[in-house]
Every structure is written in C-alpha cells, then in structure tokens.
Amino acid sequence: MKIKYFIYASRVYTLPLSITGITSSYLLSSSSVIELYKNIDIYTFSILTSISLQILSNFSNDYGDSIKTFNNVNSYSPKKLVKCGKISLYNMKKSIYIFSILSFFFGIILIFKTVRENIFIFFLYTLGLLFCIYSSISYSIGKTPYGWKFGLGDLSVFIFFGLFSVLGNFFLLTHIFPTIDIFLLSFGIGFLSVSVLNVNNIRDLKDDIENGKITIPVKLGVKYSKFYHTIIVFIPIVICLLFLYIRNVNNTYQWIFSVLIIISLMYNIKNIIFIKRKNLLNLELKKLVLLTFLYGLNIGITNFL
Template sequence: MNAAKDRRKSGNPAVRAAAERQAETGAPPRITWRNWVGGARLRTLPLAIAPVAAGAGIAHMVRDFSWPLTLLALAVAVFLQIGVNYANDYSDGIRGTDEFRVGPARLTGSGLVNPKKVLVTALVFFGLAAAAGLVAVVLSGRWWFLALGVVAILAAWFYTGGKRPYGYAGLGEVMVFIFFGLVATVGTVWLQTEIQTQEAWFAGVGVGLFAVAVLVVNNIRDIPTDRLAGKRTLSVRIGDRASRALYIACVLLPFAVPALFGIANPGMLLVWLVMLIVAPCVLIVITAKTPRELILVLQLTSLAALAYGVLLGVAFAF
C-alpha cells in the first residue's frame, strides 16, 4: 500500500499516471495489440511514403530506377517514422506533456505501459531503419549516406527527446520540411542515380510542404493544451489565425510544381486531382471551431500528401 502511494507521488508523470490508473481499477492496466498499434500512429505513415514515391518516379525518369533500392528507402522512411512516434510517446509521457492533451490515450502518458518498454520499442524501430539503410548503402555504394542516416536518427530523437527538444521550441515544422521533404525525396533519387535533377528538389519542396501542413493542423488543435504544458510549438508562438494561414499556404504552394512541369510532363494533370481533397480541407480550416473538425483535416491532409507524392512520382516517371 505504501509503495502504491509512493508511486502516486512520483516525480515521473508516467509512473504517477500508472499508479493512479491502478488505484482506480484495482488491477494493473491490460495492454492489447491495439494499444501498441495506436502508439505507432499509422495515420502518419503517408508522410513517410509520399517522398519515396516522388523520388522513385524521378529516378525512373532518368532511367536509373531500382526496385530493391526504392523498397529499402521506403523501409528506412517507414521504420524511422514509427520510431519517431514511439520516441515522442516516451518523451512526452515522461516529461508530463501528455497530461494536458485531448484525444486517444498515449502509451506512456496514460500509464498503460512501462516507459522503458516504449523506449525500447522506439529504439528497435530506429535499429530497423538503420539496418535497412545499411543494406541500401552497401548495394548502392554511396557510403556518405551513413552520415545522413545518423543525422536523421538524431533528429528523430531530439524532436521531443533530450533536455532541449526542438519540437518544444517551434522548430518542428522546419525539421519536418527538411527530412520528410527534401532529404527523403532527394535522398531516394540520389540513392539510385548520380544524375542531378532540379525535379528532385522541386518535388521535395512540394512533399515537404504537405508534411508541414499536417504538423501545423495538429498543432493548431493542440494550442490550448500545449500552452498548459509549456510546449512552445510554432502554432503556440504565432497564434491560431496565423497558423491557419500557414496551413493554407502549405497545402496550396505544392501545386506550383505541377504547374511548372506540366508542359513537359502531361501526367502532371493527375496531380491536380489532389485539389479535390485539399479544397475541403482549406474550407474547414477557415471555419473550424472544434478539435473534431481539425482531426478530420489532419486525416484528409495526410491522405492528400500521399496522393500528391504518388501522383507526382507517376507524372515524372511516365
């Protein structure tokens, strides 16, 4: 009994949450596979797939496309994204940020899972990303990608981890643009070819802006709770109205890419179909008053990002 009381007074928010949950139910929390799947945040995976799809299309355009290297690049991106999600769950949970959030319970912050298990899971997925990346480097002979991989994993961890996470300082959008836009897209191309193309950079910008849009709308929803938790995201810093304007810019500017390359690549007409998803999102963001509406925009924007990356890759390839 005294041990349970001590745990409820713990300075670790995750330990305290677990003790309080056990006190309420009279039994340790029961963990199911659905809890772990929820922790992986699968709805974010389109942001990992989109840049690889766009980059693969450009590699096909210059006649250096490789299925093995493309699939390995996809594995790196997906494993890294899942690792980031579990790492965020762990870091936010032990820091106490998730005490203020609304929405589905997090593994660590809710006390459902021992924080160390969540940390180990994050490290396993980082390890899988590193292994896939190492195989890709061996096959391609581009050894400098090893340094890029190390930087990517460090960036993934310090998003919410460490003493001064950059995600708490309003720099999350910048890093998302760099790694889920430029690095992932251009990296997929460079992994397969030595030909330097401007298309890779333009595609990286377009895909990266969609990734930023997803983070922005997520942070708009969380402005009140992030303020309580002391999490100074970009949206907390610039406010609700400016964040909505930023979101709109991020989902509209990517269409400059199909406009620019449309004459040389008639398939770019397909990319404009993504506007069928984007237009409703813009309208909802302008008028939204509840978190539920913003969650819908979050889901639709992730879908739009995936469609944009895939269709852009197809347009460049064929």
C-alpha cells in the same frame, strides 16, 4: 504488453507521409517498368528505413511527452500511452532501442547496396542516417528536445519528409544530382508534410500551451496559424502546376487528376480556416495525409504517361 497499444502509438495514419517522397522519387528515377523492377530492392529498403524512422519518432514522442508530465486538456488529441499506463516506460524505451537498431540496419544495407563504391558518399550517407536516428529521438527526448523548446518541428519535417526523402533517395537510385523539377517536388511534398504537422499542432494548441511545448501555432495563435497553413498548402499547388509545365505533360488524365487534387487541397484550406469544432481537425489531418501521398504519386507517374 498488448500489441494494439504499440500499433496505436505508432500512429499508423501518419506512415504514408514517410513513403510519399520515396515513392515519387522512385517513380521519377525510372522511365520503364523494367527499370522499376531493377530498383525494387533499393525502393524496399528505402521504405523499410523510412517507416522504421517514423515509428521511432512517434514512439519517442509518446515517451518524451509522457516523462515531461504531459497532460491532455484537449480530448481530441491522441492520448499518450505511457502517460496513461497502457505501455510501461521500460517497454517503450525498449521499443525505441529496437527501432533505432532497425532504422540503422535497413539504412546501412540501403547505403551499402547503392553507394559502396564511393567511400566519401558512403560515409556522408551513413552520417546522414545516424543524424536521422538521433533527430527522430531528440525531437521529444533529452534536456533540450528541439520539438519542444525551439519550435523547430516544422523545419525538421520539411527537411526529412521533403529534402532528404526526395533528393536523397533520387540520388541513391540514379547517382545523378537532382534537376530543378526534382527539387520542386521535394519542396512540394515537404510543405504538405509540414501542413499536416501544423493541423496537428492547431488541434493540440491548448495541450501544448498547458504543458509548455513551443510550436508554430503556440507562437502565432490560431488566426495566423491558419494563414500560415494557407501559404504552405498553396505553395505545393503552384509547384504541381509548374512541375507539369516543366515536364511538358500533355496527358489529359494526369491533368484531370492534378486538378482534382488541387481542388481537394483548396477545400482543405477552406475547411481549416472556417472550422470551429476541433474534432473535425482530426478528419482534415487524415485527409491531408492521403492528399499528400496522392500528390506525390500523381507527379511520380509522369514518366509513364
């Protein structure tokens, strides 16, 4: 069993998405470096929980696709390592169990540290944690995996990477119901995370059709999937400007950085619309992951400028 295959199966390049919402809400929950330091343990366990869930989802995806006799007809799609024989079914299943336990372990410590005094909230967050673990696995595994059969991958990414990540973590840090600007941030990060999945699914369109996997691009086709991509990237651009307006941001450097991110996102829209060679979609996907992280970081530092 070679570690490098598990590192590949974890899809390390996607992991910044799992920490974007958490990092931005962590920064926005504090108004000073001292407050950041006080909450560093909560932030650490939030990161560990989120990364564990993301790796769990990626391992489950490889396992689920492989047992469904997933065949790669598009050479630009990531190979399924269980299907290729690089990782055995037994070892991948064992890894899924391990990361399920890790996700629960880190998550329950996080919940205990933050809301243990409130039994109702503690119970609610524990149910949410179990739901996240179940959803990470059932996206690709089971008789009716919702990422395969119902095309609900985009909705789940929006909920987990946007709403849960930003709003849920903000409440754990502050015990305050999120304000409208925090809701806007969760929508912006959520839609950008969905756009990453959409690029991935446009790239894998031939594979998914061949293997009977239902995604938004399978339903819409390439032309309308690119139009869909334009919308879900343009909305966060508007949200970024609206957030800066609501927060009355007048720092020149933050506005310059915001404009640079917006221009980069506009270029991504242009590239996705006009791209012809599918191998370039991998590059755009990785750029979009980085831009999503920078987008969240840029908004998150508002309190410190």
